[in-house]
Amino acid sequence: MEIVRILLGILFTLVFGGALGMGLAVAFRKFSIEKDKVVEDLENALPGLNCGSCGYAGCAGYAEALAAGTDKDLTKCKPGGQSSLEAMGEILGIKVEASATKLVARPHCLGNNEKALKKYEYAGLQDCRAAMSQFKGFKQCEYGCLGLGSCIKVCPVDAISRTGDGLVQVDGDLCISCGNCVDICPTGVMKMIPFDADYYIACNSRDKGKVTKGNCSVGCIGCMICEKKFPEGAFAVKDNLCVINYDERDRDDSRAEAAEKCPSKCIVKI
């Protein structure tokens, strides 16, 4: 009788344990499949450029973090734009706001080898940050483009190239708005502007006008001609530097005239 009770106990344990294990295995498998499907859908919604602008090593990392809920910010993929944002929102059941205009990077400097004076001849590592660490760069203007191409190295789509005269340029059609170049640029001369901008200020100097004029023949001297002459326009001078208010670009046509009147010729047509 005792043996029968023991055998029944063992049998019950085996049956109950087996059923529980199978249940858990099925639930785990179902959960994994569902989770993998979400990750897969999110990855498909992303552009697959693996540019790192989201802060993850690649699109898969971002998709996994969103699916796991460890990252709730759907706006980190700049190249994906509105279409990725909406697709990801739909997958995760989150309502998304309309995104801003597509942006592209532009180096805001025309101070090439001829136009900008140098402090000293730099012979170090061909890297803008290395150059900047030595007396804030080799140019007299500490805000300009050093032209050594740190930005070129981090651009995932080869949108940046050397001009051949000490500066770099961006192909706006290739730029995917990842912002890597802006992040790495040690002088802050690389900035994002709207893709459909017709003009930009090709200077980044915040030195006083007299100093800027002594450093570079095409620097913004903060004279305020643009701001004063075109009060309805899109210009404002802040910290000795002109900035364009791109929100006004649809209704404002004063930029062409301002570009003409600018004594430094740093309001440049794109």
Ligand code: SF4
């Ligand atoms: S834009 Fe900035 S990172 Fe690129 S070359 Fe000029 S200084 Fe260097």
Ligand code: SF4
């Ligand atoms: S130019 Fe700058 S913002 Fe545009 S894709 Fe290259 S690194 Fe990214």
